[in-house]
Amino acid sequence: MNTKFHPYYAVIFTSKHSNTLEGYTEMAIQMEQLAKEQPGFLGMDSARNDIGITVSYWESLDSITQWKQHSDHLVAQRKSRNHWYSWYNVKICKVEREYEF
Amino acid sequence: MNTKFHPYYAVIFTSKHSNTLEGYTEMAIQMEQLAKEQPGFLGMDSARNDIGITVSYWESLDSITQWKQHSDHLVAQRKSRNHWYSWYNVKICKVEREYEF
DSSP states (O other): OOTTOOOEEEEEEEEEEOSOOTTHHHHHHHHHHHHHTSTTEEEEEEEESSSEEEEEEESOHHHHHHHHTOHHHHHHHHHIIIIIEEEEEEEEEEEEEEEEO | OOTTOOOEEEEEEEEEEOSOOTTHHHHHHHHHHHHHTSTTEEEEEEEESSSEEEEEEESOHHHHHHHHTOHHHHHHHHHIIIIIEEEEEEEEEEEEEEEEO
16 A cells, blocks of 8 residues: 555546537647646646546645636636537546556 | 535546557447446546546445456456556546536
């Protein structure tokens, strides 16, 4: 057992694209870059087929709240709802255990 | 605020395929079907590009442990390590908040 394990947080973002993707890729690249610069950011994984799954990892709930409220991110969230996604779901999770192969 | 929200659990499975994928698709379909039949199973999302991300959702930590120890699943885990994945990571998380668009 890894006694050094410190709980951290995951944001699971699951989404379906709409038919309007103009400007989406630029936004996605910009937001990924910006997220990486935020305090408390730990990492990010993404994959997309029928649905997209992006999981980002954070040191604390505070760092997640701050990123959610970042002004550029608020603009991206609004555009996302208006243009690029027909549906999305966000889950805020506490990572309690982890193992790797 | 959704006062009806009950915490539940997410297993984030992140993986990289090896070059040996013979038998993989059959196993993946079989395991997804079997997971859906387990007590406490709530849902599952998957996507794969460079990496694969599969997130499954469960009512309790107990239901996750039981699924991890299911005999057919143990066989699949062993084959996965020996054949189909060069790397994988499993995170057990408590879903604390959720919102949807």
